[in-house]
Amino acid sequence: MKIKDKTAIVTGAASGLGRAVSAMLLESGARVAMLDHAVGVLNEANLLGGKGFVVDVSDEKGTAAAFESVLEMLGPVSILVNCAGVAQPGSVMRKGHPMPLAEFRRVIEINLLGTINCMRLAVAQMNRYKDDQGDEEVGIVVNTASIAAFDGQMGQAAYSASKAGVAAMTLPLARELGDLGVRVMCVAPGVFATPMTLDLPEKSRDVVFSAKPPFPSRPGRPEEFAAMVRAIIEIPMLNGEVIRLDGALRMPARL
Ligand SMILES: NC(=O)c1ccc[n+]([C@@H]2O[C@H](COP(=O)([O-])OP(=O)(O)OC[C@H]3O[C@@H](n4cnc5c(N)ncnc54)[C@H](O)[C@@H]3O)[C@@H](O)[C@H]2O)c1
Numbered sequence: 001m002k003i004k005d006k007t008a009i010v011t012g013a014a015s016g017l018g019r020a021v022s023a024m025l026l027e028s029g030a031r032v033a034m035l036d037h038a039v040g041v042l043n044e045a046n047l048l049g050g051k052g053f054v055v056d057v058s059d060e061k062g063t064a065a066a067f068e069s070v071l072e073m074l075g076p077v078s079i080l081v082n083c084a085g086v087a088q089p090g091s092v093m094r095k096g097h098p099m100p101l102a103e104f105r106r107v108i109e110i111n112l113l114g115t116i117n118c119m120r121l122a123v124a125q126m127n128r129y130k131d132d133q134g135d136e137e138v139g140i141v142v143n144t145a146s147i148a149a150f151d152g153q154m155g156q157a158a159y160s161a162s163k164a165g166v167a168a169m170t171l172p173l174a175r176e177l178g179d180l181g182v183r184v185m186c187v188a189p190g191v192f193a194t195p196m197t198l199d200l201p202e203k204s205r206d207v208v209f210s211a212k213p214p215f216p217s218r219p220g221r222p223e224e225f226a227a228m229v230r231a232i233i234e235i236p237m238l239n240g241e242v243i244r245l246d247g248a249l250r251m252p253a254r255l
Helices: 016-027 040-048 060-074 101-128 157-168 170-180 202-209 222-234
Strands: 007-011 031-036 051-054 079-082 139-144 182-189 242-245
Touching: 007 016, 007 060, 007 101, 016 031, 016 040, 016 079, 016 222, 031 040, 031 060, 040 051, 051 060, 060 101, 079 101, 101 139, 101 157, 101 170, 101 182, 139 170, 139 222, 157 170, 157 182, 170 182, 182 222, 222 242
Parallel strands: 007 031, 007 079, 031 051, 079 139, 139 182, 182 242
Antiparallel strands: none
8 A cells, every 4th residue: 555645543653663653654645643642642743743642542432532533634544553552561470469350451451452442443434435545455454463472471471462362363354354455464573672661660671672683683673663564554465464573583481
């Protein structure tokens, strides 16, 4: 799909990977709605030239309202890139006591349910307006999993489960939505230098960045993720696949 003159929605757009994707799409000539639950998204959108919306992607009504506003202001969405996510580590057993279920649930709600929530709303717009666009391909969705979906570490059960869910729904959704002319792809990043990793307490940050990919032996850069998303959008044969973007990094059980 050509990016120029399309309407795109990016979630988790206030920082890190989502912000970089928003910048790439704007530079490529798209109209970009930048969604995030952090109010800082309004400022980032102003800086980049997008339109900011403060919304929690796990909130059904709030997200539906935001998508309606995008439709009114920017037109029907053709590109959705889901980057909103939280990486909340936590052991299931803590000194003999079970973890509070609410902690696990929240990670699933944001990372997994937030992703499908935005997808279903976006695809409804893509489908509703497909005749108006006259394109064979009416939409593309790029979701963000993590290599933790495959080699999750100790303390990452909730995060890994949420990201494995995001990865696992890629093929069935690509199969289901193919008839509508909508592609579904997923990127599973390794360790990237974003606020999610850079803002960790010093000790945890050092541990995360001690994971050295074989090559290039450094954390990924948000622009590299954005370049991956750009390639996915532009290459129509990419569909129903999860692409690891990790410099061949495989995480051990613990660092
Ligand atoms: N940075 C990494 O090393 C790495 C590795 C693998 C996967 N990921 C995934 O990439 C995605 C982007 O992460 P990032 O590294 O840019 O982190 P980040 O913290 O910089 O960005 C995540 C954004 O999501 C937003 N967000 C969180 N919960 C939300 C909610 N309920 N509703 C709306 N917005 C919400 C945050 O406010 C933040 O702006 C996440 O899904 C993350 O799990 C990151």
